[in-house]
Amino acid sequence: MGSRILVVEDETDLAELVAFNLRGAGHDVTVAHDGNTALAEIQRSQPDLLVLDVMLPDISGLEVCRRLRRKAQTVRLPVIMLTARTDEVDRVVGFEVGADDYVPKPFSPRELVLRVEAILRRTIPAADVEGPQVIALGELVIDVPAHRVEVQGEEILLTALEFRLLLDLASRAGRVQSRDVLLERVWGYSPNAETRTVDTHVKRLREKLGAGAVHIETVRGVGYRVLKS
Numbered sequence: 276m277g278s279r280i281l282v283v284e285d286e287t288d289l290a291e292l293v294a295f296n297l298r299g300a301g302h303d304v305t306v307a308h309d310g311n312t313a314l315a316e317i318q319r320s321q322p323d324l325l326v327l328d329v330m331l332p333d334i335s336g337l338e339v340c341r342r343l344r345r346k347a348q349t350v351r352l353p354v355i356m357l358t359a360r361t362d363e364v365d366r367v368v369g370f371e372v373g374a375d376d377y378v379p380k381p382f383s384p385r386e387l388v389l390r391v392e393a394i395l396r397r398t399i400p401a402a403d404v405e406g407p408q409v410i411a412l413g414e415l416v417i418d419v420p421a422h423r424v425e426v427q428g429e430e431i432l433l434t435a436l437e438f439r440l441l442l443d444l445a446s447r448a449g450r451v452q453s454r455d456v457l458l459e460r461v462w463g464y465s466p467n468a469e470t471r472t473v474d475t476h477v478k479r480l481r482e483k484l485g486a487g488a489v490h491i492e493t494v495r496g497v498g499y500r501v502l503k504s
């Protein structure tokens with residue numbers, strides 16, 4: 276089953292090459308050549324995934340991603356960023372921006388297609404969740420099928436990746452999870468994911484959870500543990 280993918284890149288040859296390869300893999304692809312058009316298109320057609328270049332003629336891809344992450348409707352939209360400069364990578368994967376993954380330019384279209392499919396695979400439909408439907412840890416409440424997280428009654432907007440990380444830890448409360456195990460279960464296939472990636476995401480998750488962050492404990496030299504209640 277193909278997914279609906281929006282490709283945002285102002286270099287038309289590259290945009291077409293990416294679109295061609297994604298269509299070849301069975302996806303339904305739309306192309307936008309600047310950031311504002313992309314934002315309007317996302318609102319209109321609600322794609323399943325975004326391939327987003329950093330360098331765009333109007334607003335940068337970083338800003339596009341930041342804006343998507345501020346809204347409940349798009350905070351979980353999977354985003355793969357195309358980066359041309361290595362100094363962009365830390366901002367993209369530093370999750371200041373909240374992208375799910377990145378592909379450095381130049382890249383092979385085949386590699387990009389593989390990354391897209393890996394991300395689509397790990398975007399689990401809410402209906403498929405097994406185990407408890409609601410996990411409550413004091414004032415931190417995770418409504419699993421709704422993908423909704425609340426701390427002291429206030430909804431916290433998490434990206435799809437942040438939600439899966441929290442859920443993975445919370446559903447194994449009381450047990451330490453190593454960075455390697457978390458990488459395998461939460462990230463799946465991603466050549467860019469390193470143990471540092473886990474730390475960066477946990478940091479970001481803690482910031483977002485505020486008072487709820489007390490439930491995530493760092494186990495020095497090993498990994499992380501969510502404390503029971």
Ligand code: CA
Nearest residue numbers: 285286328330
């Ligand atoms: Ca560009």
